[in-house]
Amino acid sequence: MSKRDYYDVLGVSRQADAAEIKSAYRKLAIKFHPDKNPGDKEAEENFKEAAEAYEILSNQEKKARYDQFGHAGNSGGFGGGGGMNMDDIFSQFGDIFGGGHPFESFFGGGSRSSGRRVxxxxxxxxxxxxxxxxxxxxxxxxxxxxxxxxxxxxxxSGAKDKSSFHTCNTCGGSGSVRRVTNTILGQMQTTSTCPTCNGEGVEITAKCxxxxxxxxxxxxxxxxxxxxxxxxxxxxxxxxxxxxxxxxxxxxxxxxxxxxxxPHESLKRDGINVIYDLYINFADAALGTSVEVPTIDGKAKIKIDAGTQGGKILRLKGKGIPEVNSYHKGDQLIYVNIWTPKAVSSEEREILEKLKGSANFKPQPGKSEKSFFERIKEYFE
Incomplete structure (x- = not known):
């Protein structure tokens, strides 16, 4: 079963700030808390789902990855929530509820020991x-x-053996201490981490x-x-x-x-597209030919039409990179370059001199071929 969008889980917009996210999670944590819904499996799953969403959206780095890549950036083996247990979730309450377990302060106690600092x-x-x-x-x-x-x-455990533990005398093993303060509004009770055992509930007499x-x-x-x-x-x-x-x-x-x-030895990445620079000689460009080009999946044979001009872009559809968390794939773009030899033999020079005077070998820009930039624009349109 696919996961729900984390923003939908908390009931906030994608533009919600940290305060709104925290407030939304606090309400859901109280609503679906196991102590308030004993034996209700659906409420427990909602409780865990809300904790997972908050664990991602309250973390700036994880939220940025989730906004860009969805669950692929933070879940399915990455990110948080999937491996969270109840202890992981309750450890969040120090930030959400100002320390301790929410139902201890709201309902005068709970079934869980909440003072232990995790x-x-x-x-x-x-x-x-x-x-x-x-x-x-x-x-x-x-x-x-x-x-x-x-x-x-x-x-x-940090202890030499089991006999090295004893219950903290200050907190009685709860990991927290309660203080009652008299105010003009009456008595107010606060809970804080035990200073003696640092929230562990036990003290170690002999260390490992x-x-x-x-x-x-x-x-x-x-x-x-x-x-x-x-x-x-x-x-x-x-x-x-x-x-x-x-x-x-x-x-x-x-x-x-x-x-x-x-880096690949012959291919370059451009977003989800792959670029390959193909070099052919003048004769192949004029007469046409078939050539093999490298792709991500191996070799592919392509046809070069007679009269192909330098700068022409050929496309192999779907031979690029897939988008993360999507079925859409890019293309492979093949840029055709005409290779000009730097040195020619006397026989080759003689042949080229004869061809120079032919009408077919005189450049005719604008007659039939589009410019390089026009072809680029046409491709992306």
Whole structure:
């Protein structure tokens, strides 16, 4: 099932600013929250869908990619939301609801422990080199990434062993502390992260000797990247959760993939079109011939009509690059160039001298052939 447009999910226009996006998500998060809709699977899916849309549209880079490339730029293996779980979603509430779980403050408590601070790992950036053929057809790349991974000794807990944990005395394991303040409007209750355990709910008495309590170590991961067809030089793709791991069970960062095009030996890219410069000699241009030209899919045989002029543009329809997230493909444009020899033999010179006087060999611009710029204009019209 295809994903809905993120702007439709939140019910905002494509011109909505950050404040409008945040406000729209806040309303949906309250409406479809699992604590308010216990056992309602549809509400839970709506809750996750809204969180996914907000995760993309609240991030300037991801929003820009989504606006330009749709779901191909941020989902289907790239971007956010698809791999989000409830812990990922609830970690957003610190920004949306000013810290903590919304239903603790609105309804006097909830079924979830909300004070625990969930940290996020840092993003990683890599470059992936792609040939023109790989860009045209899409490809799968396996890359080895050196990054921070969950400590294999303590499984990310940061503790030497299970006995090294004890419940925080300050917050009683909730990860948050509540304060009641008397104001002119009456008593107001606020919730903040526990300063003793930093929101963890537990304290560690003996740290892991491998990671020194961070829960992380350096490691290598082989990641499979599915590159959609039609990407371009400088385009950034994102894979959620494939960046550096976060301390003690936090949310992993993202892997940002920067596309780098490898120049083709004979073809040039111009947007979704492919350009090839064909050089033929004077005799072939005058008499006509058939030649093979390279394309993204291999060789193609084309006909050169007799009397072809230099600057003529031939077109192979549908032999270009597809647009990202679209079925539309560009063309291959073949620019015909007449090759003039720099040196000729005495016999060739004699033949050319005889031809010079022929009426057929006198230039007749404007009689039948259009100018180069007129042909360009005609092609694009």
């Amino acid at each position: 940290q996020k790992g840092s993003n990683l950036r890599i470059k992936v080199k792609l040939t023109l053929e790989e860009i045209a057809k899409g490809t799968e790349k396996k890359v080895k990434v050196n990054k921070q991974i969950v400590c294999t000794t303590c499984d990310g 000797t491998t990671c020194k309590g961070d829960g992380l170590e350096r490691g290598e991961e082989t990641i499979t990247i599915n590159i959609p067809a039609g990407v371009s030089e400088g385009m950034q793709l994102s894979m959620t959760g494939k960046g550096n791991a976060a301390p003690r069970g936090g949310i992993p960062g993202d892997l940002i993939i920067l596309v780098e095009e490898v």
